[in-house]
Structure formats: C-alpha cells, structure tokens
Amino acid sequence: MTATIRGRFQWTVALPVLALVLLAATWANHDAWPVLVLIGAALVASVVCAVHHAEVVAHKVGEPFGSLILAVAVTVIEVGLIVMLMTSGGEGTSTYARDTVFAAIMITVNGILGISLLVGAAKHHLVSFNAAGTGSALSTVVALAAVCLVLPSFTTSGEGREYSVSQLAFAAVASLALYAAFVFTQTVRHRDFFLPVSSDDQGRATGLLDEDGDGHADPPSSREAGLSAALLVASLVAVVGLAKLLSPSIEDGVKSLGFPYAVVGVVIALLVLAPESIAAVRNAARDRVQTSLNLALGSAMASIGLTIPTIAVAMIWVDGPLVLGLEPTQMVLLAITVAVATLTVVQGRAKALQGFVHLVLLATFLFLSMQP
Template sequence: MSDRLRRNALQWTVYAPVLALLALLATWGRALPWILVAVVACFLAAAVLAAVHHAEVIAHKVGEPFGSLVLAVAVTAIEVALILTLMADASDKNATLARDTVFAAVMITCNGIMGVCLLVGALRHRVAVYNSEGTGAALATVATLATLSLVLPRFTTSTPGPRFAAGQLAFAAVASVALYGLFVLTQTVRHRDYFLPLSRAGEVIDGDDHADPPTTRQAMASLGLLAVALVAVVGLAKVESPTIEKGVAAAGLPSSVVGVVIALLVLLPETIAAVRAARRDRVQTSLNLALGSAMASIGLTVPAVAVASIWMSGPLVLGLDPTAMVLLALTMVVGTLTVVPGRSTPLQGGVHLSILGAYLVLAVIP
C-alpha cells in the first residue's frame, strides 16, 4: 500500500505543475469572475505543494546547502521577472514596487520563516540547534545588502527624494552581485560545512541517512518540474493580484498591502520546505532557506532593476521610510542575538514572529 501511495503522490506532483501552467496560460491578462478566481487559487496551492516536493527531491540528490540554494535562487529569479514585468507599465505607482517587494521578502524570510522554523524546531526538539558561524555570515550579508540598497538612498543628497544617482545605483548593483557571489562561493565551496545541519552533539550531518537519494534522471525531472511549478506560482499570483487589489481597495487599506500579499504567496514554497526541515530537526537547512531567500531577493533584484532603469521611464525609489528602517534595524539586532548562541528556545521564534506581526500591522495601518 505504501508503494502505491508513493506512486500516486509522484503522479500528482508531476501533473500539478503542468495543469497549473495551463491554467496560467488560459487566464493570463483576463478579468476573472469570482468562481474562476477560486479555481485559480486551487491551482496555485497545488503548484506550491508540487514545488516543495520537487525542491526536496533536488535537495536530497545534491545535498545541503545546494538544495536550499536551488530553491531560493529559482523563486527569486522568477520573482524578479515578475517585478520587471510590472515595472514595464511605467506607472508612477510602480516607482516603489522593487523596494516594497524586496523589503517584504526580507521581513517575511528573516522574521516569518525564520521565526516559525525556530519555534517549530524548539517545540518539537526542546532546543533548535544550528551553526552560528554559517548563519551569522548569512545574516551579516543580508544586513549589508539591505543597508546598501534600501537604507542609504534615504540619506544621499545627489538626487531629490529617497533615490540613488546613476553612479550610486551602479555601485549598489555591483556590490549586491559581488557580495551574493562571494557568499555562494563560501556556502558551497570553501566553508560548506558551516551551512550543514548539526546533530544534538554538535556534529555536522552531511547527507540524509534515512532514505536513498533519487537517481540523476529523477533529479533532472524534478528540476524541470520545479521550474514549471515556480513559473505557475508566480504567474498565478499575478493573475490573482487584480482581485487582491480590488479587495484591498474595498477594505480601504494602503496599496502596499498588495505587495505584501503577493510576497506571501510567492514565498509559500520556501516556507513549507523550511518548516518541514525544522520538523526533521534540520533547522540549519531552514535558516539556509530563509536567509538565502532574503539575500537572493536583494542580490538579484537590485542589479536587475538597475539595468532595467536604463530604458524604463519613471523614477526608481529604493529608500525605505523611517518606520521600515526601524523594523529593519530591529530585525538585524534581534537576528544577531538569536544567531550568536547557535541554539534557540521557543522564545526566540516568538520574538521574530512578533516583529513580523508589527510589520504586517503597520502595513495595514501605517
């Protein structure tokens, strides 16, 4: 019976991304009635679950931290494409789209995903254990990228408003790519052991000893299906966005709430994968996903919009407002205190989730 269930699950995860992509092609650019919006939401949920399955297959094949890197980069690359597509409208309301999306990703990953995983890991195994050296390096890179790209524009004087001059934007783009590339090299080559899960005795766990790894053919198939699933997730989130916008407007909420909702949808695959890893006492894998996603979001989005701004009309606003800067600073300070000991109780998870709660409340009630 277990083999039959496994085969059924395999077939389901193969069909779901394809059907979701077909649903995307059938609904793209169309105004949908509420019944079709609900159907699209079901395809979106199926694509999310399928993406998580295929990401775990790839992670099992290539091992950590490569598996976390594949999912983080894949989601962020498609997210960047979505941002550029929306910015191409040349509307003034899209001037802050890149900033709002990147900041939402940082807050959701560094407080939401990280907080939930620490809470789940600590409640299930009493204490969540991870490598402070690797996690600390990742958090330091996120803090630097966020400050260079999102905080400094608020204090520069070459251009009016919270915007970079052309030379400053070019520096931020090059610095983002360089720092992200250096981190990936550190994570996957020179100090890979800093990013591997730890046992209760503090020993590095390299590999998964409870299941045989998939074949190369299975891993390659999952890689292709992961790409299809992620395209469907981001595309269907865009299809749902007009309905979300109407709901937000009808409720009298700020337009920035739309970006938060879409970011939550796009980050669902990483969130589910990270929580599953925490339940298996692989909290380091969860933190790799959370911080890697935040880093990729900045490291890929800023260079992309910097290049796109050459031919796109309209301003590009990257500087955060004072309230957002306070939340970012609080996130990095609390994150540092969480990471340094290398182990966390449920309290640390709750603290990070409270910061996420503050961010969501202030997004709704500025």
C-alpha cells in the same frame, strides 16, 4: 508503499502542467469570479508541488546546494514578477521594488526563521545550528539591505529617496559581488558551516549530522531528480504567473479596505515565498534547522542581491523614478530585526521563545503595513 509513492509522483507531475495550461488559457481573460477561484486553487497546488520537487532536488544534491537552488529559483521568478508589474504602470510603480524586497526580508528573517525555530524547538525542546555559517549569512543580508535600501534615504545626489544613476550602478555591482562572495563561501570554501549539525541534550552542537544514519530514504536517481528540477521551475513559473493574474483582484481588495498600496507587495511576497516557507518548516520538524535557516537567510540575500541589479538594468527601459530608500518606520523595523536576529544567531542554539519573538516582529510589520 510503492503505490503511495507512485501516486504522489503522478499528481506532482500532473498538477504543475495543468497549472501552466490554466495560466495560458486565462492569461487574457480572468475577471470572472469562478475563474479567479480556480486560479487560487491552482496557485495553492503549485506551491505544494514546488515544495515537493525542491525537496527531491535537495535530497539529490545535498546541502547547502538544495536550499540554494530553491532560494535562487524563487527569486529569479520573483524578479520577473516585479519587473512585469513595474512595466505595467500604476499607482505604486516607483516603490514597488522597494516594498516587495523589504517585505521579502521581513518575511524571511522574521517569518520563515521565526516559524522554523518555533516548530523545531516545540518538537525538540532546543534546536542547534552553526553560528559561524548562519552569522555570515546574516551579516551579508544586513550589508545588502544597508547598501540598497537604507543609504538611498540619506544620499544627496538623487531626488528624494532615490539613487542617482551612478549610485544605482554601484549598488547593483556591490550587490552582485556580495552575493557571489557568499555563494562561493557557502558552496566551496566553507561548505561545512552550512550543513545540518547534531547536538547534545542541552542543544549544543556536537558535529555534522550523520546523513547516512538518520533513517532518510536513499537519494533519488539522476533521472528523477532531473525531472523534479524541470517540474520545480514549472511550478515556480505557475506560482508567480497565477499570482500575477490575481494581483488586480488583490489591488482592488487593498483599495476597498483602505490599505496603502505597499500591502500589494506584501501579499505578493507572501505568495511567492510560500514554497520556501513550507520547505523550511518541514526541515525544522525533522530537526534540520540549519537547512531552514539556509533557506530563510539565503532567500533574503537573493531577494536583494539579484533583484536590485536586475531592476537597475530594467530602469533603462522603464520610465519613471525608482524609490529604494526605506521610510523611517521601515528602517526602525529593519534595525530591530537585525538586533534580534543577531542575538538569536550568536548562540548557535535557540528555544521556542526566540522563534516567537521573530513572529511577533513579522506580525508588527504586517499590521503597520496595513495601518502605517
């Protein structure tokens, strides 16, 4: 057993470092197909390592801090990728932030949430979670989406689906305020609302999960957790950096297939959110769906609450318009997602059917992104 843990520890330490070395070595020249294949393999390995180190850190700090750390870490790197691609110019620069953030919302609220409920309920028949905590997270996501992505389509001060300078500044401040208020609620004022719950045979929550009696291993040492935190950051940097190197090939593939440019944002969002998706599924399989929902909704929230303020500041140096307002089809999908998610969350327990419904909505979003 010790040898297995030691071997796993060694490869999860080595692979992020090798991925960063590959990223640095191929940054200037990565057009050859063998190099692109190697980059793709390193990207997958970095995703797996990110999940492992995130779980080590989460086990050390406990919930809900663990899911918050992964959500914020991924989103900070995602923001860097968005800004990097916007400054590089190109066909979809003006709508890249909107398309990527909206894709992140659809992937987290429908994809991560849906697959977590499906996996958890398929294994445990019914899954339970705290409706009060999850509901407050969902309401914050809805408010952020409305302020940052819906209202720009209806305001009159800016051109088209853009905010004016003062409106963008207000949206940035409001986003940060909402996100900060939620983090305070989640980690200080009402932390118990976001902890995994135990349940009876009918899936009704009966209290907080007994962390000391669930058969889990002892928390890692502070040294091991600190190393995993550093390697988590390294893995996430590798994920986003390698995704950036693959993005021209993704763009060429999207164009050759005749898909809209928005599909590029969807693909990048899928790659960046892969660590959270895998971590959420693993927690759902362990009957810790509350942690999965923390990851899903926390990632959606961070994707808006941190991205929009950063983009607002970046627009000081980035030339060109910033289109944030959603198209009519996107607004309809968002409205349906909000309605379904509300019905899912309000009961505090879910069957596999609810997860399947969310996954169908994700599939609808993906299909309409390719065939609008």
